[in-house]
Amino acid sequence: MSTDQQTGHATEAGAPFDGRAAIEALMVAPGPPALGSAYQAMTEELRGFLDVLAGAAIDTEHAARLRAQLAQMTSRLRGLEVGEPQRLWGHWTDRPGRGQALIxxxxxxxxxxxxxxxxxxxxxxxxxxxxxxxxxxxxxxxxxxxxxxxxxxxxxxxxxxxxxxxxxxxxxxxxxxxxxxxxxxxxxxxxxxxxxxxxxxxxxxxxxxxxxxxxxxx
Ligand SMILES: CCCCCCCCCCCCCC(=O)SCCNC(=O)CCNC(=O)[C@H](O)C(C)(C)COP(=O)(O)OP(=O)(O)OC[C@H]1O[C@@H](n2cnc3c(N)ncnc32)[C@H](O)[C@@H]1OP(=O)(O)O
The missing domain is CATH 3.10.129.10 (Hotdog Thioesterase)
Structure with a gap:
């Protein structure tokens, strides 16, 4: 077995990525219920943040402060990046919204x-x-x-x-x-x-x- 460099999916050495098998494998929750609840609550908070941000008139200082806070969070998450099969985003198939904020x-x-x-x-x-x-x-x-x-x-x-x-x-x-x-x-x-x-x-x-x-x- 080797890992597809682009997607992080495990593939038989030399075999092409199998999208059908990848989707079938993802039809179960990617982690324990407590993590699912925490992740769902986090994505709901993110939705709320995006909604308020999109409706807010902020000043230059506020924009710079928010940018710095977001940059800090981004750099903390960088060390936790994984391939597509291991990620949690959108994979909570047992929960409304599946743990994403796209829609x-x-x-x-x-x-x-x-x-x-x-x-x-x-x-x-x-x-x-x-x-x-x-x-x-x-x-x-x-x-x-x-x-x-x-x-x-x-x-x-x-x-x-x-x-x-x-x-x-x-x-x-x-x-x-x-x-x-x-x-x-x-x-x-x-x-x-x-x-x-x-x-x-x-x-x-x-x-x-x-x-x-x-x-x-x-
Ligand atoms: C969380 C866990 C996972 C959860 C997953 C679910 C999450 C859900 C939510 C997320 C949702 C996100 C969703 C996303 O983001 S999906 C991402 C957006 N879509 C794509 O990227 C699709 C790209 N295209 C392809 O992969 C292929 O073209 C497909 C697979 C679609 C067909 O290529 P394939 O080589 O396999 O098929 P074929 O060419 O032999 O054609 C077969 C038959 O189909 C007919 N045909 C084909 N195309 C068209 C067309 N455009 N109009 C009219 N007819 C068309 C064709 O005439 C033929 O008919 P017939 O001659 O047999 O009668």
């Missing part, structure tokens, strides 16, 4: 072909005019649909395309509902759709294709 936290049940969840975007995800950034909405759809598939009984797959329609401004700081479903499966191809609503208003919807990874495919 709002949500949860979907295991083993179903469709799911509804509530999400709230903060100011960190504002594009302009207090509308949620279109890229953040597409990212939510990609993540949610990918996670719905990962929680189903189907083998690992990857997004081939995702089309998002922005139907109305998506508001920030309010609860939204998102519905995702696997519409049909054709061989290795999984077709999915999703809809994001604020009350009765459809803010955005999406449809996409996920293709099942073949064993040994990166």
């Amino acid at each position: 709002p936290s949500y949860d979907v049940p295991k083993g179903s072909l469709e799911a509804s969840a509530t999400v709230t975007f903060g100011r960190f995800h504002v594009g302009e005019n207090m509308a949620v950034h279109g890229g953040a909405i597409s990212m939510l759809f990609d993540d949610l649909l990918g996670w719905l598939l990962a929680r189903s009984d189907l083998p690992p797959s990857r997004t081939a395309f995702l089309t998002t329609n922005f139907r109305a401004v998506t508001p920030v700081g309010v609860e939204l509902t998102v519905h995702a479903r696997i519409t049909h499966v054709e061989g290795r191809k999984r077709f999915l759709a999703a809809e994001l609503r604020h009350g009765d208003t459809v803010c955005a919807d999406a449809e996409g294709l996920w293709v099942e990874l073949r064993p040994g495919q990166p």
